[in-house]
Amino acid sequence: MATEHVALVAGAEGGTSVKPDTKQQSTQGNVVNDFSIQIATVNGSGSQSANLVLLKSIFRMGIPVSGKNLFPSNIAGLPTWYTIRASKDGYVARKKEIDVLIAMNPETSKEDMLSLPPGAAAIYEESANLQQFRDDVACYPVPFDKLTAAVCPEAKLRKLVKNMIYVGVAAQLLKMDMAAVEAALRKQFAKKVKAADLNWAAVQAGYDYSSTTFTKSDPFVLDVMNETAGKIIIDGNAAAALGCIFAGCTVAMWYPITPSSSLVENFIDYAKRYRVGEDGKATFAVVQAEDELAAIGAVFGAGWAGARAMTATSGPGISLMAEFAGLGYYAELPGVIFDVQRTGPSTGMPTRNQQGDLLSVAFLSHGDTKHIMLIPGSVKECYEMAQSAFDLTEQLQTPVFVMSDLDLGMNNWMSEPFAYPDKPLNRGKVLSAEDLTKLGGFARYKDVDGDGIGYRTLPGTDHPLAAYFTRGSGHNEKAQYTERPDDYFNNMERLAKKFETARSLVPRPEVVQTGKSKVGLIAFGTSDFATRESRDQLSKEYGLDADYLRLRAYPFSREVQEFVASHERVYVIEQNRDAQMLSLLKLDLPAEEIVKLRSIRHFNGLPIDARSVTDDLVTQEGI
Amino acid sequence: MGTTPVTSTPVEAPKPAAKTNRIGLQVLDYRGGKTTLCAGCGHNVISERIIDAFYEMGVQPERLMKLSGIGCSSKSPAYFMSRSHSFNSVHGRMPSVATGALLANRTMKALGVSGDGDTASIGVGQFVHMMRRNVPLIYIIEDNGVYGLTKGQFSATADIGSKLKTGVINDLPPIDTCSLAIQLGATFVGRSFSGDKKQLLAMLKAAIAHNGTVVLDVISPCVTFNDHEGSTRSYKYMQEHEEAISEVGFVPHFQEIDVEYDPGTTINVEMHDGSHLRLRKLHEEYDPTDRIAAISALMSAHAKEEVLTGIFYIDTQKPSFTDMLNLVDEPLGTLPDERVRPGRQVLDDVMQRLM
Ligand SMILES: Cc1ncc(C[n+]2csc(CCOP(=O)(O)OP(=O)(O)O)c2C)c(N)n1
Numbered sequence: 001m002a003t004e005h006v007a008l009v010a011g012a013e014g015g016t017s018v019k020p021d022t023k024q025q026s027t028q029g030n031v032v033n034d035f036s037i038q039i040a041t042v043n044g045s046g047s048q049s050a051n052l053v054l055l056k057s058i059f060r061m062g063i064p065v066s067g068k069n070l071f072p073s074n075i076a077g078l079p080t081w082y083t084i085r086a087s088k089d090g091y092v093a094r095k096k097e098i099d100v101l102i103a104m105n106p107e108t109s110k111e112d113m114l115s116l117p118p119g120a121a122a123i124y125e126e127s128a129n130l131q132q133f134r135d136d137v138a139c140y141p142v143p144f145d146k147l148t149a150a151v152c153p154e155a156k157l158r159k160l161v162k163n164m165i166y167v168g169v170a171a172q173l174l175k176m177d178m179a180a181v182e183a184a185l186r187k188q189f190a191k192k193v194k195a196a197d198l199n200w201a202a203v204q205a206g207y208d209y210s211s212t213t214f215t216k217s218d219p220f221v222l223d224v225m226n227e228t229a230g231k232i233i234i235d236g237n238a239a240a241a242l243g244c245i246f247a248g249c250t251v252a253m254w255y256p257i258t259p260s261s262s263l264v265e266n267f268i269d270y271a272k273r274y275r276v277g278e279d280g281k282a283t284f285a286v287v288q289a290e291d292e293l294a295a296i297g298a299v300f301g302a303g304w305a306g307a308r309a310m311t312a313t314s315g316p317g318i319s320l321m322a323e324f325a326g327l328g329y330y331a332e333l334p335g336v337i338f339d340v341q342r343t344g345p346s347t348g349m350p351t352r353n354q355q356g357d358l359l360s361v362a363f364l365s366h367g368d369t370k371h372i373m374l375i376p377g378s379v380k381e382c383y384e385m386a387q388s389a390f391d392l393t394e395q396l397q398t399p400v401f402v403m404s405d406l407d408l409g410m411n412n413w414m415s416e417p418f419a420y421p422d423k424p425l426n427r428g429k430v431l432s433a434e435d436l437t438k439l440g441g442f443a444r445y446k447d448v449d450g451d452g453i454g455y456r457t458l459p460g461t462d463h464p465l466a467a468y469f470t471r472g473s474g475h476n477e478k479a480q481y482t483e484r485p486d487d488y489f490n491n492m493e494r495l496a497k498k499f500e501t502a503r504s505l506v507p508r509p510e511v512v513q514t515g516k517s518k519v520g521l522i523a524f525g526t527s528d529f530a531t532r533e534s535r536d537q538l539s540k541e542y543g544l545d546a547d548y549l550r551l552r553a554y555p556f557s558r559e560v561q562e563f564v565a566s567h568e569r570v571y572v573i574e575q576n577r578d579a580q581m582l583s584l585l586k587l588d589l590p591a592e593e594i595v596k597l598r599s600i601r602h603f604n605g606l607p608i609d610a611r612s613v614t615d616d617l618v619t620q621e622g623i
Numbered sequence: 624m625g626t627t628p629v630t631s632t633p634v635e636a637p638k639p640a641a642k643t644n645r646i647g648l649q650v651l652d653y654r655g656g657k658t659t660l661c662a663g664c665g666h667n668v669i670s671e672r673i674i675d676a677f678y679e680m681g682v683q684p685e686r687l688m689k690l691s692g693i694g695c696s697s698k699s700p701a702y703f704m705s706r707s708h709s710f711n712s713v714h715g716r717m718p719s720v721a722t723g724a725l726l727a728n729r730t731m732k733a734l735g736v737s738g739d740g741d742t743a744s745i746g747v748g749q750f751v752h753m754m755r756r757n758v759p760l761i762y763i764i765e766d767n768g769v770y771g772l773t774k775g776q777f778s779a780t781a782d783i784g785s786k787l788k789t790g791v792i793n794d795l796p797p798i799d800t801c802s803l804a805i806q807l808g809a810t811f812v813g814r815s816f817s818g819d820k821k822q823l824l825a826m827l828k829a830a831i832a833h834n835g836t837v838v839l840d841v842i843s844p845c846v847t848f849n850d851h852e853g854s855t856r857s858y859k860y861m862q863e864h865e866e867a868i869s870e871v872g873f874v875p876h877f878q879e880i881d882v883e884y885d886p887g888t889t890i891n892v893e894m895h896d897g898s899h900l901r902l903r904k905l906h907e908e909y910d911p912t913d914r915i916a917a918i919s920a921l922m923s924a925h926a927k928e929e930v931l932t933g934i935f936y937i938d939t940q941k942p943s944f945t946d947m948l949n950l951v952d953e954p955l956g957t958l959p960d961e962r963v964r965p966g967r968q969v970l971d972d973v974m975q976r977l978m
Pocket residue numbers: 693694695696697714737738739740741742765767769770771772773778
């Protein structure tokens with residue numbers, strides 16, 4: 001485990017070239033609101049609430065902040081790291097180097113210490129003697145057990161309370177606003193006043209110990225700002241679940257898998273609270289399936305019968321869903337699938353990040369199958385795109401995949417509050433009994449409107465002409481079985497046309513373009529955070545102003561080609577080995593544009609960071 | 624319905640009124656497309672019985688969803704009840720599709736058609752979990768002991784010693800779908816034979832009256848690949864080995880109960896919709912509410928190389944899956960926006976908590 005951590009922090013970063021950060025921390029001037037804190041603990045030790053208190057205290061101080069949980073695929077006993085980044089400039093990507101270490105795990109503390117850059121600070125258990133390993137790191141040894149025992153007479157609570165001691169020590173050393181810390185702590189424990197009091201006493205004990213023992217010898221301080229007022233903190237899975245609630249999702253069937261489970265679990269929590277009538281009856285059904293095949297089968301069954309249905313999964317589940325995904329495409333069934341991506345192939349690293357399912361999802365299933373993917377780049381977009389996904393899947397009568405990932409889905413992010421949807425639900429082309437009487441019947445797969453999308457009816461429509469036969473075998477316009485070449489050909493051409501229709505309906509990319517730069521960047525999803533920060537680094541450090549396009553969906557809208565056309569070199573930044581998004585772009589762009597594409601990839605399981613992007617780009621540009 | 628129209632120009636003799644059921648529909652209204660299965664295939668006969676059963680029960684065709692997997696058997700929903708929505712899904716996965724469809728609209732009746740391959744091999748996982756949940760669905764296994772559509776390989780219900788046309792002999796034990804169903808929570812379990820018109824029709828009608836998972840394993844000979852000497856799923860084998868456990872009588876809820884029955888020899892089961900099932904015992908120990916007795920009867924019949932038919936097990940009390948979920952009465956799928964999208968104040972409330 002320990003060696004893994006060294007490799008993670010100090011070793012080669014993905015497929016990109018590595019250069020140590022050239023920027024040294026000054027020991028003279030203070031570094032205010034611009035550093036990262038890493039808390040190294042043991043999985044299952046209950047450090048999560050202490051870490052959240054720390055994160056939310058910084059948030060309450062008005063400082064832009066983000067938190068990342070780097071955890072093992074294990075329930076208890078293995079090392080886990082929580083990283084908090086405070087950034088006055090609002091950067092939320094992972095910061096490659098750790099500035100303040102809180103080493104609570106004796107297993108990894110030596111390696112944790114060794115991985116720090118010079119000038120960093122370390123808070124650790126006194127008996128670990130970490131000062132012996134580094135003389136260029138500010139050391140703050142703390143007798144945690146002694147301090148804990150003094151505030152917590154009940155032995156069995158000590159393991160948990162101990163974590164709050166480090167909150168107090170850090171708060172003192174980083175000069176945090178103690179009113180903000182107390183408020184964050186009391187909110188965390190909500191109505192459990194006794195627990196709040198006990199934990200607050202521990203924070204104070206840590207604070208007092210620190211103030212009477214240490215002379216601050218590191219530059220890192222937190223100072224009150226006004227950048228977080230009115231903002232919320234939420235993780236992407238909860239945000240997507242909330243989106244499903246407001247999209248009127250009525251059926252969810254799922255099979256647990258990290259990092260997607262909490263999406264459905266949040267949906268259940270919200271739905272129980274907000275979607276149950278006074279008579280106790282629910283307007284939703286959530287069923288834990290026997291596997292992902294059943295989950296997706298039920299989603300399509302429900303979608304076919306008129307429900308807004310969803311499932312959430314990750315790579316291994318996606319692979320199992322392949323056959324059904326083709327049925328969904330060919331029989332034209334609505335259904336929303338959240339793919340909260342993790343590191344593959346196979347079981348891979350279940351608790352690490354990757355944007356690795358793009359190619360397999362885009363073409364999931366055999367034959368000429370292709371799918372719509374929405375790619376949220378923030379928690380706000382998880383919420384919004386969950387809603388668009390349901391509108392699009394019913395409008396287009398085809399499965400819609402929402403491509404989130406572990407970093408976005410399971411970590412806490414700051415955001416503007418979410419807006420209430422301003423449009424009614426778009427339920428697509430569904431014929432009622434009255435429509436059928438007027439029309440004198442219908443042909444399920446006929447392209448009446450020239451957009452490739454037919455009209456459907458729902459089971460239960462009270463009209464003798466309402467029924468049709470849904471099948472994954474060859475069918476003609478009237479949904480009858482066919483093996484006729486022209487029937488098959490025409491139907492496939494119509495499906496291709498429908499995909500073209502989708503191109504203009506899916507969320508458009510976000511483009512920042514000055515018109516002056518020869519270099520363009522393309523990123524998407526959680527690669528966006530590092531890309532934005534890297535743009536600033538490129539501009540500040542190298543005088544390179546790169547334009548930027550953030551993809552938000554597949555198929556690509558027109559703007560993507562225009563963006564590539566107006567640049568000489570376009571870097572596609574993504575978190576996988578095989579440049580999957582670049583491959584998709586290649587399939588879409590004309591030859592003269594394809595040659596402009598270059599690749600920046602990051603795939604070691606950790607979220608991509610700005611420095612890696614900048615270094616790689618600078619090398620490729622030859623500056 | 625049913626009255627002769629009076630016209631002023633009586634040139635032709637008035638046609639006799641077509642026979643209709645209790646909701647005024649003719650058998651014609653329950654027909655499907657022309658079958659493409661082999662002539663003499665047991666599956667076709669089952670389709671005819673399904674038509675009869677739904678016609679006689681007076682089920683509005685628009686209130687039924689037909690679902691199937693893949694196989695000759697799974698094609699058959701195209702050949703009955705064209706006025707019902709139908710979903711021919713993927714191999715072995717119909718139970719999940721049906722579950723989803725019923726979650727979306729629990730006011731519908733659902734009928735699933737599967738094969739022995741579709742159910743007992745590739746689909747055994749979903750079959751098992753459908754029963755465990757007691758999903759309200761009539762699940763028919765059209766059981767011919769082979770994969771018809773892929774030209775006659777053994778399926779997992781084939782008996783030990785059963786012989787293919789090619790001479791290959793099956794040496795693995797069969798999965799008894801009925802024992803499995805009883806054990807795993809299906810609430811109406813029976814076996815019939817496509818050639819036993821009267822029994823199959825009565826069982827199908829009772830199945831329509833039931834609320835919960837109905838598993839009907841219907842022996843349905845494949846005339847092309849498994850109807851020869853040495854097969855245990857041939858018409859001849861069935862004629863020689865079928866052994867009914869009870870005589871199935873069914874009195875639908877809309878019919879007056881005029882038939883007296885002898886409680887000494889006949890078991891009366893009151894069903895969910897008020898219909899009555901009259902099971903005249905042909906076996907001493909027969910008790911269709913006792914799971915252990917049912918499984919024991921199946922096992923001893925198997926040992927005697929008898930193909931036991933009839934209703935083995937019924938539980939009219941266990942709530943169905945969609946009842947258990949405590950859903951609103953209307954179909955979830957078509958609830959109006961205002962019932963599925965919470966108001967503005969709900970979002971405000973959630974946002975406040977996150978600040
Ligand atoms: C995933 C998958 N594997 C294999 C097949 C090929 N296949 C089609 S039908 C069938 C067996 C059907 O047997 P059964 O369910 O007994 O139906 P029958 O034709 O005998 O009525 C198989 C293996 C398929 N359609 N899909």
